[in-house]
Amino acid sequence: MGKMSLKIALPKGRLLAETAALLKRAGWGLEEYREKTRLYRLHSETIPGLFAKVFHERDIPIQVAIGNYDLGICGLDWVEELLAKYPSSAVEKVKDLGYGAGVLHLVASKANGAPASMDEVSSLAGGIRIASEYPNLAESLALNLRLRQFSIFPLWGGAEVYPPESADLALVPGRKRQRLFDYGLASLGEVQRYSAFLIANKDRWQSKDLGELASSLETALAAGDLRLPAAEVAKEPVALKARRAGDVAGDTVRLALPDGHQQQPTLDLLNKAGIEITDYPSPQGNRRPLINLDGVTVKVIRPQDMPLQVANGNFDLAITGRDWLREHLYQFPSSPASEISDLGFGKVRIVAVVSQDMAVSDIYGLRQLIGEESKSLRVASEYVNIADKYARDNHLGGYRIVPTWGATEAFLPEDADLLIENTQTGRTIAKHKLKIIDTLGQSSACLVASARGEASPGKRARMDSLINSLRMAVEDV
Amino acid sequence: MRVRQCKGFRDLSPQEMGRFRFIAQAFRDCCFGWGFSEVRTPTLEYLHLFTATGTLTPGMLGRVYSFLDWDGWSGQRVVLRPDGTIPVARFYIDNLAGKGLAKLFYLANIFRFEETGEEARERWQGGVELIGVSSPLADVELTVMALEVLSRVGVSGVGLRLSHAGIIRSLLSRLGLSPREQARVFDQILDGDSEALAEIKSRRPRLGKALAALLELRGDSSAALKEVKALFDHGLPEITPHMDNMISVAELLEAVGCRYQIDIASGRGFEYYTGVIFELYKDGRKLGGGGRYDALIPLMGGGDIPASGFALYLDPLMDLVTPEASSRPQARRVLIRTEPKVIGRGFDIARRLREAGCVAELQLEGQEPADFGWLLELKDKAPFFVLTDRARQQRFELKDADGVLELVGGEDVA
Structure with missing residues (x-):
């Protein structure tokens, strides 16, 4: 393969084991990409110029769309979640990798009075609350169901525990044709099927020769089942019970x-x-x-x-x-x-963090630096609004906020210039060769x-x- | 760092604003002339104003600029107005319900996302809503009004395309679909999705064929419509009242000498139409359109109130008009140069000249007399006023401001 530089974003979490097995078989030489690895940055031992970084799955379509990475592997659910709100995102869905398959279901409580089908949802009067980690898909579903008045509650997790008291409906991951869900919920219908996908930045897909890498994955896929030994497959969850009668009484x-x-x-x-x-x-x-x-x-x-x-x-x-x-x-x-x-x-302290290589010691220095270089600052944070206010109050020029879903330290220095993070001891920050330039406040x-x-x-x-x-x-x- | 305007949005230059105001003025004059009153609604509305069934199609709702504003903790989204009619209908329900007939018009920008950013995402339109009347005469009045505005701004060769939402709906009602499915297929047809029609054709060949025949129908007379009506009368009695309605409108248009083309498939994206839909176009560009939306106000909880309306699109029209220069002729422009001691008198005479209909400016750095018909110099001793008629190359020395006004203002200074 050529000597050009190639960047790929790889998933942490549920897709890691099978993705690592696939890449190993494809001979990408990313041996350090494995469960419990502490490394976020990986250089291929066999393909010159191939650089990989490990992200939370949800960050990957965004990182590929904005062009920080040429390729990415993540669930189709997160690609569709991005495209539902930003249809012109520069993401090319290259190849269905088959593993990590699931279906997003619209679920509701089985309790009396709750809707039992999509058609019943459409005919519900009044405000309908939908809880989901996929707020954009939930919104386009609500529009397609012609809901007259609805609220989407965007969540970081645990959507299945919301209905019926805290939400009328939830959009949650499940299996194909799954009828019943934990906590006494039932599927009203399948909204989005997904599995692990190889995705590419649209412009790079056209301008760079990424085909060889993509087809090496295809060959590796064709060579046989990637499924893991039974012991490594996540256990079937224990059925978790529905609410008890009387839980929603007015005085509770x-x-x-x-x-x-x-x-x-x-x-x-x-x-x-x-x-x-x-x-x-x-x-x-x-x-x-x-x-x-x-x-x-x-x-x-x-x-x-x-x-x-x-x-x-x-x-x-x-x-x-x-x-x-x-x-x-x-x-x-x-x-x-x-x-x-x-x-x-x-x-914890909420702090502003930059790379140790950046020659600034405080926020004034940073402001001066971006003034001199006249480039826009990328601010990564799980705290989108705290980060936005901080950048605004400190006049950080034409900054951009990069929302993240965890492991934010790994974004510096390639994929962001400034982080707004929380820290207890500062050790993780130092370990990633980063430094604190400002404290925004305390939290407990x-x-x-x-x-x-x-x-x-x-x-x-x-x-x-x-x-x-x-x-x-x-x-x- | 240079910051440009947002993708898909445009600046309007002084020349473009001249054309914009010219069209807007003609539109307003015409509306006032027909007895309509102007209203203005907010740029921001709650999203659920537009999500009600039967208002905008999901395809269009997927392209609105909606977001959670500072009050958005309840999850209630707000939206940059994606349509002009629905807010006016809301205004009517909030303020005029029970007062019968309302004749309203507005000039507003509407916002819709368009993926490439090459087409405008902010568009200006002049809209007219005739609320509380259901007769074909009202539909024809609106059509004639729209054409009158176009004629006033000098746009000729305008085509008029006629469709009818009731005809499409009554055909779809025969497909045996659930209300949700039926709404979906109607949306797809109005969104211009040909696959929807192909699907119907494969599932229900006879109905699909009838629908296709209707959608492909082209004609330019009520006689053509009567022929089609005869074809459907036996098999589809529910289509008859809609056909009759369209024929009445067509006959009235013929009576007032309006030429039109029948094209049932036009009227995309606006699910709120229930009756006649008309579109105005020139050289393939849509200049405006409108139609009857009798179900909109009832759906919004405003009672059983029929309505119809139209909108003209200012952006394409601005490319078609050539207004006479909107600025005043050079002969009426005065440049005033004052000595520091008499600056007060300079401002005073400038005001009096403006009141007399002139453009009067005090000289700033970079301003040359070449752009002005007159140069007026104010001095602190006699002669106090030196006026130069630059066209005739005449110079006048005057003792007081009245003399200046008499020479420059001419007969306007009574």
Whole structure:
């Protein structure tokens, strides 16, 4: 193969094992691309000029479309999610790689009164709430179903736990012809089939000779099944139960607890407050654990999604990070979501980060540098609105925000110039040869509620009691 | 770093604005002349104003500029107005419901995404809505009005294409589709998707053939329509009232001497039409169009109110008009040069000259007398006013401003 430079974006997560097996068979010489690898940047040992970087799957179509990468491998679902909103994105769908197949289903609760088919959805009157990690596909579905009034709740994860209390419908991944889903949900129809795809930047696909690489994948695919030994295939999930009767009674307090790494400190705090909770953190990923408080129900959702959910009245109380509350309020200043108590744990700093190779030591230096080089600054962050406000307030010229879905440190220096990140110790930042040039603020876990406070006296009393016991537990450190 | 205008959007130069205002003025004069009143609705509306079934097709809704604004935490999206009629219908329901007939017009920009960025994503249109009347006479009045505007701005050789949404719908109702499917096929046909028609042909050959025959129908008289009507009368009685309606409109158009072409497949993207649809075009470019939308106001919750309307597209029209120069002739332009001590008098006489209909400017750096018919120099001692008629190369020394006004303003200064 030629000596030109070729860049490919490879997925972390669910597609990694099969993609690594495919590339190995195709002889791409990216041996370090494997499960649990700590390397994000890989140079091929066999193909000169081939450079690979590992991304969250959802970032890959964007990275390929904007031309940072010539090729990418990711699920078709994320390609279609991008194209649903930005149809002119420069993404070429080159080859269906076959593995990692699934279907996005529109699901609703099996409970009485919930819609049982797509046609019934179309005929529903009033506002319909759709929760999904795929907000663009959900919106075009809503338009095609001719929904008159609808709200899309974009999510970072856990869409399946939202219906029926927190959303009427959810758009979730499943299997082909799957009828029933966890938490008592049923499919109303298949919306989008997907599997791993080789994609290319449209311009590069026409101007660069990428055909040889693509056909090496084709040969490797043709050589046989890529399926992994049974032990490595993710286990069939344990069927998770639907809500209990009475969960949605008017006086019930709906509490949202975080998934991910804030689970243990959250559990510790609850225990300290004398609150017992079963199956949290859950080894099966159960998002509806049981709590020993009368009139309180719990759902486990992503902390990023909580402020919007509280604002919309889908939860009464939520334990999330102040960073995510601030991110939400920067986007929607009139939102009723507000902090009612600092919970003390999960302390992080929100920082501005650049590569150690960049000859600046603070934000003023950075501003001067972009003024001299008159180029536009790429600002990568999971906190799109915090990053946007920071860049705006600091007059960072014609900047662009690159939204990311994790592992943001890997974006510097090739794919972004500035990061807005959170850090506990700064060690990860240093390890990636990056440096902090500014601190935007502190964040820690906090209790969030709606400032509108439209609760019945009974519910109000339950909320106050829960808030008080958490406050006392925090003070009793 | 140079920042250009957004892709798909355009600047209008002084010359283009001259043509824009010329068309806008003719349009407004014509509307006022027919007894219509002007309204203006906001640029931003809630998206769900446009998502109601029977308003815009999903194809068009997929190309609107919608987003969550600062208040968007409830998930309610807002949209840059993608259509002119629906906001006016909302205005009618909010402000004029129950007051019967309303004759409204507007001049507005509408926003629709177009993928290549080579065509305009912001377009200007002058629209007219006649609300509360269902007669064919109203449809014909609107058609005649649209043609009158075009004639006033000097655009000739305009073609008129006639279609009827009711005819297509009644044929589709025979396909035995669910309401959702039927709406989808109607959208596809209006979105210009020929596959939809091919699919119907393969599934229901006889109906598909009838539909194809209708969509391919071309003719330029009510007689042609009557012939087609006779073909359908037995098998499809539900099509008869729509055919009769179209024939009435066609006959009225003939009575007022309007020539037209029948083309049932025109009227793309606007699902709200229920009756006659008309399109105006010249050399293959669409200059405007309109039609009857009796179901729109009922769908929006405004009661059983019929309506029809049209819009003329200013962007293609601007390429076709050649207005007389919109700026004042040089003979009426005065350049005023003052000494610093008498600057107050300079501004004073400039104001009086403008009131007399002249262009009067105080000289700034870079301004040359060559562009002006007159040069007026103000001095702090006699002669206070020195006026030069540059065309006739005459020089006048005057004691007061009245003398200047008399010479420059001519008979306008009464």
